[in-house]
Amino acid sequence: MNQEYDPLASVQAAGPPGTISLVYGLPDPATFPADDLRRAVDQVLRERPYLALQYGPEQGYGPLIDYLRAKLAREEGLVVERPYIMITGGSAQTLDHICSIFTRPGDLVLVEAPTYHESLMLLRDHGLRLLQVPMDEDGLLVEALAERLEKLAYRGERARMLYLIPNFQNPSGTTLALDRRREVLSLAERYDLLIVEDDVYRDLLYEGQVPPSFFALDSRRRVLRIGSFSKILAPGLRMGWLLAPAGMIERLIGSGYRCMGGGANPLVANMLAVYCQQGLLEPHIQHLRSVYSERRDAMLAALEAHMPSGVSWTRPKGGVFVWLTLPSPRRATEVVQQARQANLMVLGGDPFFAEVPTGQHLRLAFSYVTPPKIREGIEILGRILS
């Protein structure tokens, strides 16, 4: 094996040697349950290779679908009938497929400001025009959304879709308040918007409760909810799921992409079904909550201890990101440079804005780095900002 192919090196998740990186919100590979997954795939390839190695049903492997339905019922009280769910190749594949089938280039898409920069890239690849809506510590500002929609209507335009990350958002760490979810939904009704909720962090909850999803509030008409095994198990599996109105699931399942290629990876889906049916996912998620909440606490305590006055930051109740706001006139791009010179890697916030960025933000990820390194990194950042 050639060292140059190591994706840990290629994404520099840990940063170059001698540095501390708070850039990537990757799962810590030390958490991967490799042995349990190995036993699951071993069982699958011994017992049903004819199934796991063949084309699979377009909707995805049924027992995995049913495991997810039972999980949703148990944890959220959400009854998801079979026609409302499908297995996917992860959230990027799902968002890409949604854009291919339900949008056309030139369509207007509303997004949070800030939002996940690589989702913005994907939406732009589909030729979509992006409009941003500001947020505060409780998520999207409903008045601002209403105003943008009204202005569009006034100009005779309409938006096709609202893309948001309602829980422990990437990059801001904020969670959209329940009353705002209801108001957003009512605006979506009024202006006939699709809502795509990218809900991959939901299970990484460290305190309080997660509000009901948009899909839970309206499963029949206009909400597509994206789920993924990447953050709660392992990204290398490239597997997730989609909840959506039956007609939309039917359209995605009946698309050329799915008919030509079959359902999402049958081998991985079979393996995950075995792993999940053995009851192994729930304790694993508990383990992640304990590991990551300790890291979040370490980061928040270090910020408290080392940030000079004027710097503010979010206090996420879950997920893997803290969003830091610099006092004017400090510019994020300069701070990123200064940090790099001090062997600390942090990400400037500008790419997370679909329109004009503020230039005042940093995203700090706490999932990949151990608490001592987090403390050391934040201390360096504190020195730079003081």
Next chain:
Amino acid sequence: MNQEYDPLASVQAAGPPGTISLVYGLPDPATFPADDLRRAVDQVLRERPYLALQYGPEQGYGPLIDYLRAKLAREEGLVVERPYIMITGGSAQTLDHICSIFTRPGDLVLVEAPTYHESLMLLRDHGLRLLQVPMDEDGLLVEALAERLEKLAYRGERARMLYLIPNFQNPSGTTLALDRRREVLSLAERYDLLIVEDDVYRDLLYEGQVPPSFFALDSRRRVLRIGSFSKILAPGLRMGWLLAPAGMIERLIGSGYRCMGGGANPLVANMLAVYCQQGLLEPHIQHLRSVYSERRDAMLAALEAHMPSGVSWTRPKGGVFVWLTLPSPRRATEVVQQARQANLMVLGGDPFFAEVPTGQHLRLAFSYVTPPKIREGIEILGRILS
């Protein structure tokens, strides 16, 4: 496990009990090297779970890329430098990604008549307008292609892309002659067309030689060549590769889809790298050639023995399909019905045409069914047509 989820049942590859199906060109699951793949994934999850379960590089897992480069050099004398190849999630994912990045709805795409019906679905999902070009036993008719391109130019329109399956085509079984490949390429130059060659059957060769691919004839400018492990190993792995000009590979690797989701399934890519590096793929392909060529011979001999005069069919030198032409005024839709009543499942040819179909064709697949069943099926078809 619930029987209803069995994809063999769901796609009815073997046909309902008591029937013979010549519908699906699926690999025979009896050929799947499950034990070898099981040992490969076991090794990966023991030795490098941190790599196989994490996000991977957008281009795909390097050692698998290098294995494929060595295979192409050895078998085709084709030198493919690193920037000209990427790992993909199979041919459907690749074609979908190509359409998202390199086409826009309304673009004109030229296709063979007939061609793979599920590729037509996928192209239509992207809002592409399809124009068909007729074929004979040596593939696409170059004069007809030239004429269509000329007419488009005369109307001030241009086609964006030519999609074709040059080897052992689905559904016709034909292989595009080398001189025609050169002529098609020269037309593509003249009219500035992208050529997408879907080359997933290349290795299933039973006699003669496969002509150089379009990519081998022009790797620097306008050819994207799709490869896949589905037909030569197992569709459930959902993995393939793409050869294309470096700038196009760069654009696909740098797309939001790849940046957000990372490279094609890292777990499967690691597993395949181990399997392939052990030298197991080449003897497996030899085994498939022997199994499927026996089935092709069985089908061709049975057709010779049982078809009445007026019926004609292709004699593929590889792949998994024979294309049968009925004498006028026999209609394929009626024959399909009559066959079903006689417990034989065959596929009518109409969906394989992007524009007006002839109504006179059947596609017969020989990969999934054993020689005795092939003989029995063709005998039934012979009775219906006599």
